Amino acid sequence: xxxxxxxxxxxxxxxxxxxxxxxxxxxxxxxxxxxxxxxxxxxxxxxxxxxxxxxxxxxxxxxxxxxxxxxxxxxxxxxxxxxxxxxxxxxxxxxxxxxxxxxxxxxxxxxxxxxxxxxxxxxxxxxxxxxxxxxxxxxxxxxxxxxxxxxxxxxxxxxxxxxxxxxxxxxxxxxxxxxxxxxxxxxxxxxxxxxxxxxxxxxxxxxxxxxxxxxxxxxxxxxxxxxxxxxxxxxxxxxxxxxxxxxxxxxxxxxxxxxxxxxxxxxxxxxxxxxxxxxxxxxxxxxxxxxxxxxxxxxxxxxxxxxxxxxxxxxxxxxxxxxxxxxxxxxxxxxxxxxxxxxxxxxxxxxxxxxxxxxxxxxxxxxxxxxxxxxxxxxxxxxxxxxxxxxxxxxxxxxxxxxx
Amino acid sequence: xxxxxxxxxxxxxxxxxxxxxxxxxxxxxxxxxxxxxxxxxxxxxxxxxxxxxxxxxxxxxxxxxxxxxxxxxxxxxxxxxxxxxxxxxxxxxxxxxxxxxxxxxxxxxxxxxxxxxxxxxxxxxxxxxxxxxxxxxxxxxxxxxxxxxxxxxxxxxxxxxxxxxxxxxxxxxxxxxxxxxxxxxxxxxxxxxxxxxxxxxxxxxxxxxxxxxxxxxxxxxxxxxxxxxxxxxxxxxxxxxxxxxxxxxxxxxxxxxxxxxxxxxxxxxxxxxxxxxxxxxxxxxxxxxxxxxxxxxxxxxxxxxxxxxxxxxxxxxxxxxxxxxxxxxxxxxxxxxxxxxxxxxxxxxxxxxxxxxxxxxxxxxxxxxxxxxxxxxxxxxxxxxxxxxxxxxxxxxxxxxxxx
Numbered sequence: 001x002x003x004x005x006x007x008x009x010x011x012x013x014x015x016x017x018x019x020x021x022x023x024x025x026x027x028x029x030x031x032x033x034x035x036x037x038x039x040x041x042x043x044x045x046x047x048x049x050x051x052x053x054x055x056x057x058x059x060x061x062x063x064x065x066x067x068x069x070x071x072x073x074x075x076x077x078x079x080x081x082x083x084x085x086x087x088x089x090x091x092x093x094x095x096x097x098x099x100x101x102x103x104x105x106x107x108x109x110x111x112x113x114x115x116x117x118x119x120x121x122x123x124x125x126x127x128x129x130x131x132x133x134x135x136x137x138x139x140x141x142x143x144x145x146x147x148x149x150x151x152x153x154x155x156x157x158x159x160x161x162x163x164x165x166x167x168x169x170x171x172x173x174x175x176x177x178x179x180x181x182x183x184x185x186x187x188x189x190x191x192x193x194x195x196x197x198x199x200x201x202x203x204x205x206x207x208x209x210x211x212x213x214x215x216x217x218x219x220x221x222x223x224x225x226x227x228x229x230x231x232x233x234x235x236x237x238x239x240x241x242x243x244x245x246x247x248x249x250x251x252x253x254x255x256x257x258x259x260x261x262x263x264x265x266x267x268x269x270x271x272x273x274x275x276x277x278x279x280x281x282x283x284x285x286x287x288x289x290x291x292x293x294x295x296x297x298x299x300x301x302x303x304x305x306x307x308x309x310x311x312x313x314x315x316x317x318x319x320x321x322x323x324x325x326x327x328x329x330x331x332x333x334x335x336x337x338x339x340x341x342x343x344x345x346x347x348x349x350x351x352x353x354x355x356x357x358x359x360x361x362x363x364x365x366x367x368x369x370x371x372x373x374x375x376x377x378x379x380x381x382x383x384x385x386x387x388x389x390x391x392x393x394x395x396x397x398x399x400x401x402x403x404x
Numbered sequence: 405x406x407x408x409x410x411x412x413x414x415x416x417x418x419x420x421x422x423x424x425x426x427x428x429x430x431x432x433x434x435x436x437x438x439x440x441x442x443x444x445x446x447x448x449x450x451x452x453x454x455x456x457x458x459x460x461x462x463x464x465x466x467x468x469x470x471x472x473x474x475x476x477x478x479x480x481x482x483x484x485x486x487x488x489x490x491x492x493x494x495x496x497x498x499x500x501x502x503x504x505x506x507x508x509x510x511x512x513x514x515x516x517x518x519x520x521x522x523x524x525x526x527x528x529x530x531x532x533x534x535x536x537x538x539x540x541x542x543x544x545x546x547x548x549x550x551x552x553x554x555x556x557x558x559x560x561x562x563x564x565x566x567x568x569x570x571x572x573x574x575x576x577x578x579x580x581x582x583x584x585x586x587x588x589x590x591x592x593x594x595x596x597x598x599x600x601x602x603x604x605x606x607x608x609x610x611x612x613x614x615x616x617x618x619x620x621x622x623x624x625x626x627x628x629x630x631x632x633x634x635x636x637x638x639x640x641x642x643x644x645x646x647x648x649x650x651x652x653x654x655x656x657x658x659x660x661x662x663x664x665x666x667x668x669x670x671x672x673x674x675x676x677x678x679x680x681x682x683x684x685x686x687x688x689x690x691x692x693x694x695x696x697x698x699x700x701x702x703x704x705x706x707x708x709x710x711x712x713x714x715x716x717x718x719x720x721x722x723x724x725x726x727x728x729x730x731x732x733x734x735x736x737x738x739x740x741x742x743x744x745x746x747x748x749x750x751x752x753x754x755x756x757x758x759x760x761x762x763x764x765x766x767x768x769x770x771x772x773x774x775x776x777x778x779x780x781x782x783x784x785x786x787x788x789x790x791x792x793x794x795x796x797x798x799x800x801x802x803x804x805x806x807x808x
Contacts, residue, residue, distance in 0.1 A: 001614035002583040003524035004674045008682050015688045018479065043475035053468035056697070057461060063660070064457035071447035071659040075422065106510055106662075106692070113690030117545065120407035137689050141521065179406040210405035255475040256467070256696045258510075270408045278412050284419045285541050286517030288510070292660045293460070294695060 007143045012150065016133045016374040017041050023358075024368055037397040039324075039385045040368040042188065042342070044253040046316060048297075049309035052252065055300030059293035073289030075280065077104020077261070081295045084302040085261060089246065095233040097263055101276060103283050104298075106290050107260040108218045108247035112182075113138040114286070115214060115243065115262070118278040119180060126159035126178030128171045130189050130375030130382070132216070135182040153377045162378040163190055169336060169345070170194055173205050181206060183232075184216035186223060189375045189384040190345045191337015196229045203232065206241040212268070212275070213242040218260075221251030221314050223340045239265035243275070250342065252301045252310045259290055259298045317342050320394040321387035327398035328385075342387040345372070357383050365400035411547045416554065420537045420778040421445050427762075428772055441801040443728075443789045444772040446592065446746070448657040450720060452701075453713035456656065459704030463697035477693030479684065481508025481665070485699045488706040489665060493650065499637040501667055505680060507687050508702075510694050511664040512622045512651035516586075517542040518690070519618060519647065519666070522682040523584060530563035530582030532575045534593050534776055534783030536620070539586045557781045566782040567594055569751070573740060574598055577609050585610060587636075588620035590627060593779045593788040594749045595741015600633045607636065610645040616672070616679070617646040622664075625655030625718050627744045643669035647679070654746065656705045656714045663694055663702045721746050724798040725791035731802035732789075746791040749776070761787050769804035 013019060020040055028036060048056075062068035076082065082099040090097040105111045113134050121143050127135050136158065139145050146157025154160060159178050161171035169192035171183070183202060186193045194202075206213050215232040223230060232242045244263040248254035264276040290298075300306045321338035328335045334347040348357040354371030361367045361383075372382030389397070417423060424444055432440060452460075466472035480486065486503040494501040509515045517538050525547050531539050540562065543549050550561025558564060563582050565575035573596035575587070587606060590597045598606075610617050619636040627634060636646045648667040652658035668680040694702075704710045725742035732739045738751040752761040758775030765771045765787075776786030793801070 002527050002616045002674065004677055004679065004682060005522050005524050008522065008685060009677065011685065015685065018688055041476065045470075045473070045475070047470050047473040048467045050468070053464060056464040056467070060457060060460040060464060063452045063460070064454070066449075066451050069449070069451040069657075069660075071449070071657075072445065073660060109692045110690060118409050118412065120409050123406050134689060141686070141689070212406045253473075253475075256473075256477060256693075258692060258695045270406065273408055273413065275408070278408060281412060281415065281419065282545070284422055285538060285545070286514060288513045288662060289660075291662045291695060291698060293697070 005141065007141050010148050011137060011140055012148050015137065016370070020368065020370065024362065027362055034366045036366045036368060037389065037393045038368045039389050039394065039397055040370045042250070042386050042388060043255050044250070044388045045390050046253055046313050048253055048257070049301070049306055049313065051300045051303055051306035051309055052297045055296045056293055059296035063293060070292040073292055073295065075284040075289070076100060076102065077290065078292070078295045081299050084299055088302045090231065090233065093230055093234060095231055097233065097265070101263055101265050103262045103264065103279060104290050104295060105260050105262060105287070106258040107249060108216060108245045109134055111245050111260055111262045112214065112216055114282070115279075116142050116144070117282050118275060123179035124157065124159065125180045125182065126161055126174050127182045127376070128163050128184065128187065129160040129377060130163065130372055130379030131182065132184060132188050133375065135214070136376070153373065153380075160376065160378070163187070163192070164378050165334070165347070168192070170198065173201070177209055178211055181211050181213045182216070183213055184218070186219040186341035187343075188219065188341075189343055189370065189372065189379065191339075191341035191343035192345070193223065193228045193340045195227050196234060199229050199232060200235045203235040203238045203241060207237050211241065215242050215244045217244055218247040219250055219341050220246070221310070222318060222342050224318065225340055228340055233263070233265070239267040241268065243268065248298055248301060251314060252306075253313060254297070257294055257297060259294050316391070317387045320389060320391060323394050324385050324387060324398055327402060331402045338387065344385045344387065346383050346385065348372070348381050348383050354380055354383055361401070365397070365404060367397045367400060409545065411545050414552050415541060415544055416552050419541065420774070423778075424772065424774065428766065431766055438770045440770045440772060441793065441797045442772045443793050443798065443801055444774045446654070446790050446792060447659050448654070448792045449794050450657055450717050452657055452661070453705070453710060453717065455704045455707055455710035455713055456701045459700045460697055463700035467697065474696040477696055477699065479688040479693070480504060480506065481694065482696070482699045485703050488703050492706045494635065494637065497634055497638060499635055501637065501669070505667055505669050507666045507668070507683060508694050508699060509664050509666060509691070510662040511653060512620060512649045513538055515649050515664055515666045516618065516620055518686070519683075520546050520548070521686050522679060527583035528561065528563060529584045529586065530565055530578050531586045531780070532567050532588065532591065533564040533781060534567065534779030534786070535586065536588060536592050537779065539618070540780070557777065564780065564782070567591070567596070568782050569738070572596070573749070574602065577605070581613050582615055585615050585617045586620070587617055588622070590623040590745035591747075592623065592745075593747055593774065593776065593783065595743075595745035595747035596749070597627065597632045597744045599631050600638060603633050603636060604639045607639040607642045607645060611641050615645065619646050619648045621648055622651040623654055623745050624650070625714070626722065626746050628722065629744055632744055637667070637669070643671040645672065647672065652702055652705060655718060657717060658701070661698055661701060663698050720795070721791045724793060724795060727798050728789050728791060728802055731806060735806045742791065748789045748791065750787050750789065752776070752785050752787050758784055758787055765805070769801070769808065771801045771804060
C-alpha cells in the first residue's frame with residue numbers, strides 16, 4: 001500500500017500567490033465592472049527587450065533547419081551562456097567563477113525549491129521573517145521544519161530571524177545555530193538590502209559555524225546605491241560557504257520565459273564532498289536543461305544592446321517604485337524598500353492586519369497587493385506593493401490609495 | 405554544521421549518458437579524424453515541424469509587444485494546451501481526463517524524477533529490469549532503494565522485474581509486494597510493449613494491493629500495432645491507481661525545447677487525500693511553468709498541420725528503426741523492439757558484456773550505442789540502438805556493423 005509524503009499535509013492553506021489569485025478571481029467574478037490594478041505578485045509587464053526578441057527569432061529559425069537544430073542541451077547549460085554569466089555577472093565585479101560552477105536552470109524558484117535535495121533532512125534552517133514562501137514551504141515538504149503551529153503562524157523547527165522596522169529590516173545573527181541559512185538581498189518582500197560589511201558578517205559567521213548560505217540574488221539588477229554587494233562572492237570566504245541563485249525574470253522580464261542559474265563553487269565542501277558535484281548529479285538526473293532558444297535569449301541579455309535595453313526596463317520599474325514610495329509617504333504611510341529593489345513595504349494602518357488591509361484595498365479601491373503576514377509571522381502588519389505594473393496603473397493605484 | 409544528503413554518495417558512477425558522453429569525447433579527442441555515428445542517446449535529429457516553428461515565431465512576437473506579453477504562466481499550464489491534450493490524447497481514444505488533472509511541465513524526465521516528492525520515503529519501488537535510469541537514481545537520492553550492491557549491480561531494497569528474452573521482455577507481477585510500480589510502454593530501453601489485456605492485469609493488481617503505477621508513455625506516438633494501449637487510462641480502473649507521464653520530445657522532436665505533462669486523476673487517493681492536490685502543491689511551489697512560447701509550440705503539435713508533420717517525423721524515425729532491425733537480423737543478431745518504439749534491443753555477441761560491446765563498436769566501427777547493463781542487471785548482454793539518427797547515418801552504421 002503506497003504512502004504519501006505526510007509532510008505535505010502539514011502545509012497550511014495553499015501557496016500564498018494561489019490564495020491571492022483565488023480571492024481576486026472571486027472578487028472579479030462578483031464585480032465584473034471594476035478595474036482591478038494588480039501590484040501584488042512580482043510579475044513584470046514590459047515586453048521582452050528587442051535584442052532578446054531578435055535572439056529568440058534567430059534561435060527558432062535554427063531549430064527549424066536540420067543543419068542547425070539542437071536537441072538535448074549540455075547538462076549544465078550551453079557554454080555560450082555560462083561564459084557570458086561568468087564574464088558579466090562575476091568577472092566584471094572582480095569575482096572569478098569558473099563556468100563549471102554555473103548551472104543553468106528554468107528559474108530561481110525551481111532552484112531555490114530543489115536545492116534542498118542535496119542536503120540531509122535533519123539540517124536546521126534559518127530564514128528571514130518575513131520571507132519568500134518557497135524557502136520554507138519546500139523545506140516543510142522535505143520534513144525539515146517540524147510542525148506548523150497555527151496559532152503562532154510559525155514552524156516549530158525553523159529559526160526565524162525577524163526583519164522589522166525595529167532592526168531596519170536587517171536580520172541579526174541568530175542565537176540558535178542553523179545549518180542552512182537562506183538570505184535574499186535585495187530582499188523579497190521588504191525591499192531592503194545589506195551593505196557589503198554587513199553581508200561579510202554573515203559569510204564569516206557561516207564559515208565559523210559550518211553553515212551553508214543559500215543566497216538569492218534575483219533582484220540584484222535593482223541595486224542603485226554604492227557599497228551594496230551584487231553577489232555574495234564579493235565577500236571574502238563566500239566560496240566556502242555560499243550557493244548563489246540568480247534569475248533573468250526581474251532584470252530582463254523573463255517571468256514567462258523561464259531562465260535562471262545557480263552558482264556552486266567547487267570550494268564549497270562537506271568533508272571531501274563537493275556540493276558542486278552533488279548538484280551536478282541532481283541537475284543531470286532530474287532536469288534536462290533550459291530550452292536552447294531560451295538560453296540564446298539569455299545570452300542576448302548580455303549583449304551591448306541587451307544590456308542597454310534591460311537597464312532601461314529596470315529604470316522604468318524603479319520609477320514606478322519611486323511613485324509608490326513617495327506617494328504613500330505623502331499619504332502618511334510608513335514605507336521602506338523601493339530604492340534598491342522593486343518592492344515597497346508599508347505598514348498597514350493602525351488596527352488592521354495584513355489580510356484585512358488586503359481585503360480593504362481590493363474592495364474599496366480595487367488594488368491588489370500582497371499581505372505581509374503571507375511571508376511569515378513578522379510580516380503581520382505589513383503589506384507589499386510591487387513596481388512591476390504599468391506606469392499608468394501604478395500612478396492610478398497610488399492616487400486611489402491616497403484618497404482613502 | 406550542515407549535512408549533505410548521504411544517499412547521493414551511494415549512487416554508483418555517474419549518470420549513464422554522462423558516462424557515455426565522456427567515453428565518446430575521449431575517443432574523439434584521441435581520434436579526431438574518425439566519423440562517429442551516434443545511435444546511443446535518445447536524442448532526435450530532425451528539425452522542428454514547420455507548424456511548430458510558425459507557432460514559436462508567433463509567440464515570440466507576442467512576447468515583444470506590451471499588449472500581448474505574458475508573464476508567469478498559470479500553475480498547471482495554459483488552458484489552451486491542456487484542452488488540446490485532453491481532446492487529442494485522451495477524448496479521441498475514449499478516455500475522459502479533466503483539464504485540471506493535467507499538469508504541464510518542462511519534460512517527462514523532470515516529472516518522473518520529481519514525482520517521488522509526494523510519496524513517503526519508506527515506499528518500496530518495483531522497476532522493470534532493464535529500466536530508464538532516472539526512476540531508480542531519483543529514488544536512490546530519496547533514500548528509497550536501500551544500499552547499492554556493486555557486485556550484483558543492484559539496490560538492496562528495489563524489486564526488480566526482469567524483462568529478458570525468456571519472458572518476451574514483458575515484466576511479470578512480482579512475488580514481493582511493491583508500493584510504487586514504474587512501468588514504461590512502449591519501453592525504453594527494450595522497445596517492447598504490452599497489449600491492453602496485459603496492461604489491464606497491472607492495473608487490477610495495483611488496485612488490489614493498493615499500489616500506485618507511475619506510467620511513462622513518452623513513446624506512445626511510435627505505436628504502430630493495434631491493441632497496444634496508448635494511455636494506461638484505456639484500462640478499467642486505472643484512474644484510481646495510475647499517474648501517467650507524456651513528453652513532446654519524441655513525438656515532436658522537443659528534446660531541446662522541453663515540454664511534457666503529467667496526468668493525475670482526482671480519483672487517485674490515499675485515504676481522503678487526492679494525489680492531484682499534492683502534485684498541484686509541488687508544481688506551484690517548486691516550479692514556475694513551462695515557457696509561454698513553448699506551450700504555444702506544444703499547442704501547434706495538435707493542429708491539423710502539426711499532426712500531419714509530426715506523424716511524418718515519427719514515420720521517418722520508424723523507417724530508421726526498420727533499417728536497423730532488419731539489417732541487424734540479416735547480420736545474425738538477435739533483435740527485438742523497433743516496431744512500436746524507436747529503440748532496437750539486441751543481444752551482444754557471445755562472450756561480450758554490454759560495455760565490452762560498447763567499446764568494440766566505438767573503436768572498430770565508430771558507432772555509439774548504449775550498453776544494456778547501464779539500464780539494470782538484466783540488461784547485461786544486451787545493447788540499445790536508437791532510430792533517431794539521420795537516415796544516411798543509420799544506414800551507414802548498420803552497414804559498418806554488418807561488416808564486422
